[in-house]
Amino acid sequence: MIYLKTEDEIELMRKANRLVASALSEVAKLVKPGVTTNQLDAVAEQFIRDNGGAPTFKGVPNPYGSPFPASICTSVNDVIVHGVPNDDPLKEGDIVSVDCGALLEGFNGDSCYTFRVGEVSSEVDELLRVTKESLYKGIQAAMPGKRIGDIGYAVQSHVEPCGYGVVREFVGHGIGREMHEEPMVPNYGKPGTGKQLKNGLCIAIEPMITMGTREFFMLPDRWGVKTRDGKASAHFEHTIAIHNGKPEILSSFTEIETIESQNR
Secondary structure, rough: OEEEOOOHHHHHHHHHHHHHHHHHHHHHHHOOOOOOOOHHHHHHHHHHHHHHOEEEOOOOOOOEEEEOOOOOOEEOOOOOOOOOOOOOOOOOEEEEEEEEEEEEOOOEEEEEEEOOOOOOHHHHHHHHHHHHHHHHHHHHOEEEEEEHHHHHHHHHHHHHHHHOOEOOOOOOEEEOOOOEEEEEEEEOOOOOOOEOHHHHHEEEEEEEEEOOOOOEEEOOOOOOEEOOOOEEEOEEEEEEEEEEOOEEEEEOHHHHHHHHHHOO
């Protein structure tokens, strides 16, 4: 069942997503060669808890194995999604997608940003640029009266002409009191198909785009998944509300991008 949010609930969604944006900004300050993803996780969790929230991802059950052990997902280079933080130092030229979720006052925030670790290759830089652009293309398509397929088509039609792969098995989702609600929001689709978009709908749009094949395999931890050809993958995500006749972005990259530009 699709749950449309009231004005008061959308305001609570804004607060939860502002917390997530600020947690990702704290992560942004630390991303550099030599830092471990466990260190990034510790900072994000502490920030979320210090500001009255709870990390949504920690302890999420896994039908294939152990519950998720961390507060953020950290997917490095060819890891597409759900990477588990560890003690391996990040290296110059790496990229790391940091997916963060927080529960605050009964509602969830969710956002992901792919960070550059130092200087990256021009090919990887282009992947990040196009993937982030595709996120905003998807958001622009999320108008009342349009359909879920319009969002997926907007993402897919932006990235595939560049030769990139659109992962099919991991998709965006509705969000609210639960982290994952209906409807599912694929990053591919046909215009005019799927559930109709209505005012009050809150969804997370999150393109996961690969430099090569969209095929993948699961890591032994039964969480992370890697591209089968070993090529890089990027992931950007915003939570939005369809509100007052247009999409409103509830999360934010503004502070993250400022920090990132200062570090480059």
